[in-house]
Amino acid sequence: MTIRELFARFDTPVKKINAVIATVAIVVAVIYPLAVEAPLVSVGFVALIFAMRNFTWNIAGGLAGLLSLAHVAAFGIGAFAVAILTWTHGWNVWLAILVGMALSAVVGVVVSVIMSRFGVNAFFFALGTLALSLALAGIAASWSVTGRNEGLQNLTADEGLLHLQWFTNPVPLYYVALVMLAAMVIGTAWMVKRTRFGRSLAFIREDPQMAASMGIDVVRNQAGAMGLSMGLTAVSGSLMAQYTNFVSYDSVLNMEIGIAMMVGAIIGGSATLAGPIVAGIGIAALDEVLRSFDVSSSNVSSYTQIMYAVIVILLVRFGTDGIVPMWNALLERLFGDGSEPGPDDLEDERRNETEKEVAHA
Amino acid sequence: MSTLTQILMTGVLQGLIYALIGLGLYLIFSVMRVVNFAHGFFVLIGMYGLLWVAPTSFGAYVAGTLVVVALAGVFGYVVERTLIEATLQKPGHAQLVITISLGLAMQYAFQIAFPEPYQKIANPWPFDAIQVLGVTVGSGRLAAGVVSLVLALAVSWLVYRTRFGALMRACSQSLEGAVHVGINYTRVYRATFALGAAIAAIAGALLIPFQPVSPHLGLDLTIKAFIVVVVGGSESMWGVLSAGILLGIAEAAGSILVSGSLATSAIYLLFLAVILVRPQGLVLRRKVSTS
Amino acid sequence: MDTALLVEQFSVWRGRSEIVRSIDLTIPGGSLVALVGSNGAGKTTFIEGVLGILPTRATRFELFGEDVRGRKPWDLVNSGLVVVPQERRLFPAMTVAENLDIVQTKTTRSDGVTYTRDELYDLFPRLRERATNFAGTLSGGERSMLAMARGLALRPRLLILDEPSLGLAPVVIDSIMATIREVSQTGLSILLVEQNVHQALSMSSWAHVLDAGAVVASESSDDLRGSQLLESGYLGVVPAGEEKGIG
Numbered sequence: 001m002t003i004r005e006l007f008a009r010f011d012t013p014v015k016k017i018n019a020v021i022a023t024v025a026i027v028v029a030v031i032y033p034l035a036v037e038a039p040l041v042s043v044g045f046v047a048l049i050f051a052m053r054n055f056t057w058n059i060a061g062g063l064a065g066l067l068s069l070a071h072v073a074a075f076g077i078g079a080f081a082v083a084i085l086t087w088t089h090g091w092n093v094w095l096a097i098l099v100g101m102a103l104s105a106v107v108g109v110v111v112s113v114i115m116s117r118f119g120v121n122a123f124f125f126a127l128g129t130l131a132l133s134l135a136l137a138g139i140a141a142s143w144s145v146t147g148r149n150e151g152l153q154n155l156t157a158d159e160g161l162l163h164l165q166w167f168t169n170p171v172p173l174y175y176v177a178l179v180m181l182a183a184m185v186i187g188t189a190w191m192v193k194r195t196r197f198g199r200s201l202a203f204i205r206e207d208p209q210m211a212a213s214m215g216i217d218v219v220r221n222q223a224g225a226m227g228l229s230m231g232l233t234a235v236s237g238s239l240m241a242q243y244t245n246f247v248s249y250d251s252v253l254n255m256e257i258g259i260a261m262m263v264g265a266i267i268g269g270s271a272t273l274a275g276p277i278v279a280g281i282g283i284a285a286l287d288e289v290l291r292s293f294d295v296s297s298s299n300v301s302s303y304t305q306i307m308y309a310v311i312v313i314l315l316v317r318f319g320t321d322g323i324v325p326m327w328n329a330l331l332e333r334l335f336g337d338g339s340e341p342g343p344d345d346l347e348d349e350r351r352n353e354t355e356k357e358v359a360h361a
Numbered sequence: 362m363s364t365l366t367q368i369l370m371t372g373v374l375q376g377l378i379y380a381l382i383g384l385g386l387y388l389i390f391s392v393m394r395v396v397n398f399a400h401g402f403f404v405l406i407g408m409y410g411l412l413w414v415a416p417t418s419f420g421a422y423v424a425g426t427l428v429v430v431a432l433a434g435v436f437g438y439v440v441e442r443t444l445i446e447a448t449l450q451k452p453g454h455a456q457l458v459i460t461i462s463l464g465l466a467m468q469y470a471f472q473i474a475f476p477e478p479y480q481k482i483a484n485p486w487p488f489d490a491i492q493v494l495g496v497t498v499g500s501g502r503l504a505a506g507v508v509s510l511v512l513a514l515a516v517s518w519l520v521y522r523t524r525f526g527a528l529m530r531a532c533s534q535s536l537e538g539a540v541h542v543g544i545n546y547t548r549v550y551r552a553t554f555a556l557g558a559a560i561a562a563i564a565g566a567l568l569i570p571f572q573p574v575s576p577h578l579g580l581d582l583t584i585k586a587f588i589v590v591v592v593g594g595s596e597s598m599w600g601v602l603s604a605g606i607l608l609g610i611a612e613a614a615g616s617i618l619v620s621g622s623l624a625t626s627a628i629y630l631l632f633l634a635v636i637l638v639r640p641q642g643l644v645l646r647r648k649v650s651t652s
Numbered sequence: 653m654d655t656a657l658l659v660e661q662f663s664v665w666r667g668r669s670e671i672v673r674s675i676d677l678t679i680p681g682g683s684l685v686a687l688v689g690s691n692g693a694g695k696t697t698f699i700e701g702v703l704g705i706l707p708t709r710a711t712r713f714e715l716f717g718e719d720v721r722g723r724k725p726w727d728l729v730n731s732g733l734v735v736v737p738q739e740r741r742l743f744p745a746m747t748v749a750e751n752l753d754i755v756q757t758k759t760t761r762s763d764g765v766t767y768t769r770d771e772l773y774d775l776f777p778r779l780r781e782r783a784t785n786f787a788g789t790l791s792g793g794e795r796s797m798l799a800m801a802r803g804l805a806l807r808p809r810l811l812i813l814d815e816p817s818l819g820l821a822p823v824v825i826d827s828i829m830a831t832i833r834e835v836s837q838t839g840l841s842i843l844l845v846e847q848n849v850h851q852a853l854s855m856s857s858w859a860h861v862l863d864a865g866a867v868v869a870s871e872s873s874d875d876l877r878g879s880q881l882l883e884s885g886y887l888g889v890v891p892a893g894e895e896k897g898i899g
Contacts, residue, residue, distance in 0.1 A: 067457060115637075122457065123396045127636060128636045128637075134625070262461075299472075303473070313466070316451075531754050535742065537737070546726075
C-alpha cells in the first residue's frame with residue numbers, strides 16, 4: 001500500500017480526526033517511557049495490560065457476542081504457567097507463555113464446544129463460565145503446585161529479554177507489552193477484515209441462526225473465537241506475573257478481573273476494536289489519578305469500581321454503545337455531511353475503526 | 362453415624378436457607394424471565410442491614426429484620442423500575458450486564474460501608490444450642506432453617522392461593538394472555554421483583570447470626586441460588602425446595618470430606634455439569650412484542 | 653346508535669415496518685361487523701395496534717366517543733375493549749375455571765354485557781365439563797371456546813374476535829359461530845376477523861376489507877357478497893368448506 005493510497009482512505013473529516021488521534025496516541029505511547037519517571041512507566045505498563053486484556057476479552061465478548069466470564073481463568077492460567085514452569089521448574093519464560101496460551105486456548109475451545117453441543121443459551125454461557133472460573137480458583141487455592149493460599153514467588157535471577165525480566169528498569173517490559181498489544185491489534189484487525197472467519201463473527205453476534213443459514217459453521221467459529229480470545233488473554237496474565245513477581249489464586253484468579261475485562265470492553269465500546277483499549281488505558285489512568293489524591297485509602301479502588309459499574313449500567317440502560325461509538329457519533333455530528341448514516345456509512349465506520357487500529361500499531 | 366447425622370442436620374438446615382434464597386430468584390425468573398445476577402447481593406442487604414442494627418434482644422432483631430426487609434423490597438422496586446424495566450425489550454445480555462454491574466456496585470458499596478470483614482451478630486434467638494438426635498445444633502442455624510421452611514410455605518400459599526399469586530402465575534404462563542385480560546403486568550413485575558428482593562433480605566437476616574459476612578459472599582450466594590433454581594427446574598417451587606436441601610447436604614458433606622475451597626470448587630463443577638445436562642432449566646423468553 | 657370504535661388515519665408498526673397504513677374504520681355500536689382480508693393483509697396487526705400492544709399513530713382513535721389514544725392495554729381492557737386473540741393466549745397451567753377467575757375485574761362499570769360463571773358455562777357447555785382441567789390439555793375447539801368465554805367474562809363493550817375458527821373442524825366452527833350470533837343478539841358490539849370470508853359475511857351486517865395494510869372496501873355484507881372483490885379471488889377466498897386445518 002502506498003502512502004497515497006493510505007491517505008486516500010481517510011477521506012472524511014471524521015476519519016481524518018481519528019487518524020490524527022491514533023497517530024498521536026502511538027507516538028505518545030512510544031515516547032512515554034522515555035519521558036517519565038520509572039513509577040509512571042509502571043503505571044503505563046499496567047494500563048497496557050488493562051488495554052490488552054480488555055481487547056482480548058472483546059474478541060469473544062464483543063466481536064463474537066459470547067459474554068464470557070471464563071477469561072479470568074485464561075488470565076490466571078497465563079500467570080500460573082509462568083509461575084509454575086519458569087519460577088518453580090526453570091523453563092524458559094517464553095516457552096511458559098506459549099504453554100499458558102495453548103492451555104487457555106484449549107480451555108476456551110472446549111468450553112465453547114461443550115456449551116454449543118448442549119445448546120446452552122447466553123445466560124447459561126455466562127453462568128457456566130462463571131462457575132468454571134470460580135471452580136478453578138478454588139482448586140488453585142488448595143493445590144500445592146499453585147501455592148495454595150500463600151501463592152508463588154519469583155526468585156529467578158536471570159535478566160534480559162530472553163528471561164523477560166529486568167530488575168530495576170520497567171521500560172523494557174513496557175515496550176514488550178506495547179509490541180504485543182500492537183501485534184494483537186494488527187492481527188485482529190486483519191482477521192476481522194480479511195478472513196472469512198473474522199467476518200463471520202459479526203454475523204454470529206447479531207443472529208446465530210441467521211449466520212448458520214448463511215452457511216457459517218457457528219459452533220466451530222464460536223469455538224475459534226473463544227480459543228483465540230482466551231489464548232491471547234493468557235499473555236496479559238503472564239506479563240502481569242513477570243511484572244509483580246508474585247502469583248496467587250487471589251491475585252490472578254479473582255473474579256473481579258474477569259468482570260473488569262467485560263466492564264472495560266463495554267465502557268469503551270464492545271463492537272469496536274479501539275474501544276476496549278481506550279477504556280483500559282483510561283481506567284488505569286483514572287485509578288492512578290485517584291490514588292494520587294488519597295494514597296493511604298484502600299477505599300479508592302472500591303469507589304472507582306462502583307463508578308465503573310454505574311457507568312456500565314447507565315450505558316446499557318440508555319442503550320448507548322460505549323465511549324468510542326459515542327465519540328464517532330459526536331464527530332459525525334460536528335463534522336459529518338449531515339446525512340443519516342445508512343448501512344454503507346456504518347460499514348465505513350467499522351472500517352474506520354479497523355483502520356485506526358492498524359494505524360495504532 | 363453421628364457424622365452422618367451431623368451432615369444431614371447441618372445440610373438440611375443450611376439447604377432450607379438456600380431454598381429460600383433460590384425461591385426469590387425463581388419467582389423473579391419465572392414471572393419476568395429476568396436472570397438476576399445481583400440476587401446474592403440482595404441477601405447481603407439483609408445481612409449487613411442486621412449487622413448495622415446490631416440487635417441485642419430478640420425483639421430488636423425481629424423489628425430490625427422487618428425494617429431492613431421492607432427497605433430491601435423498596436430497593437428492589439426501585440431497581441426494577443429504573444433498570445430492569447428498560448432491559449426487558451433488549452437483547453438478553455443487557456440484563457446480564459446490568460445485573461452483574463449492579464451486584465458489583467453493591468459489593469464495593471458494602472466494602473466501603475463495612476470495612477471489617479467476617480462479622481456476625483450475637484445470637485438473637487431466645488434459646489441456645491440444642492441437642493437433636495445426638496447432634497448439637499446452633500440456635501441460629503436451627504431457627505434459620507425452620508423459619509425458611511415456614512416462609513417457603515408462605516410463599517407457596519401466596520403464589521397459589523392469592524389474587525396476587527394468580528396474577529404472577531398468569532404473567533409467568535403467558536404474558537400475552539395477561540395483556541389480553543387487562544393485567545397491568547408492569548405493576549406485577551415491580552411487585553414480584555420487590556418481593557424477590559425482600560425474600561433474599563429475609564434470608565440474609567436469618568443467616569447473619571451464624572454466618573460471618575463479607576462482600577464476596579454475594580457472588581457466592583448468587584451462584585448457589587442459580588444452582589438451586591437450575592437443579593430444581595424452573596417448573597415447580599417444590600423442585601426449588603428440594604434442590605436447596607440437596608445443595609445444603611452436598612455442601613455439608615463436602616466440607617467434612619475435603620478442604621473448604623475444594624468443596625466449593627466441586628459444587629461449581631457440579632453446577633457446570635447440571636447446566637450442560639439440563640440447559641432447559643432456564644429458558645429464554647422469546648421476544649415479546651409489548652411496547 | 654353510537655359508535656363503538658372509530659379510527660382515522662390509523663397506522664400500526666411492527667418493528668420498523670408500517671404494516672397498517674393510515675386507515676379509517678368505524679364500528680357502529682351494537683352490531684356485528686366483519687373484518688376480512690387475505691393472509692398477511694394486516695388484520696392481526698390492526699387488532700394488536702388497537703389494543704395498544706403495537707405502536708400506533710392516529711388522528712382519531714375513539715372508543716364509544718372517548719379519545720383513547722396512547723392508552724395502555726390494561727386501561728383499554730378496563731374500558732371495555734376486549735380482544736380474543738388468534739393464538740388464544742390462555743394460561744396453560746391453570747384450570748379452565750381459574751382462567752375465567754383471573755379476569756374478575758374490579759371495574760365498577762355498569763355497562764357492557766355481564767355474564768356470570770353459569771351463564772358462560774351455559775353458552776359453552778363443554779367448558780363446564782372440563783372446568784377442572786388444565787387449559788393446556790384442551791382441544792383446539794375448547795381452547796377457542798375458553799378464550800371467548802374469558803373475553804366475555806371481562807364484560808366487554810366491544811368484543812374483537814380474531815379468527816375464532818382458525819384450525820377447527822367444521823362442526824366445531826358451526827357451534828362457535830352459532831354462539832357468536834347468540835352473543836351478538838344481546839346488543840354487544842363485535843368485530844369479527846375472519847379468513848373464512850363467506851362465513852363472516854353471512855353473519856355480519858357490515859364488512860371492511862383489508863388488503864396490504866389498507867382498507868380497500870367498506871360496505872354492507874350483503875353488497876360485498878355479490879361484489880367483484882370476492883369473485884376476483886382478491887381476498888384469497890377459497891370455496892367454503894376447504895378452509896379447515898389452517899395454522
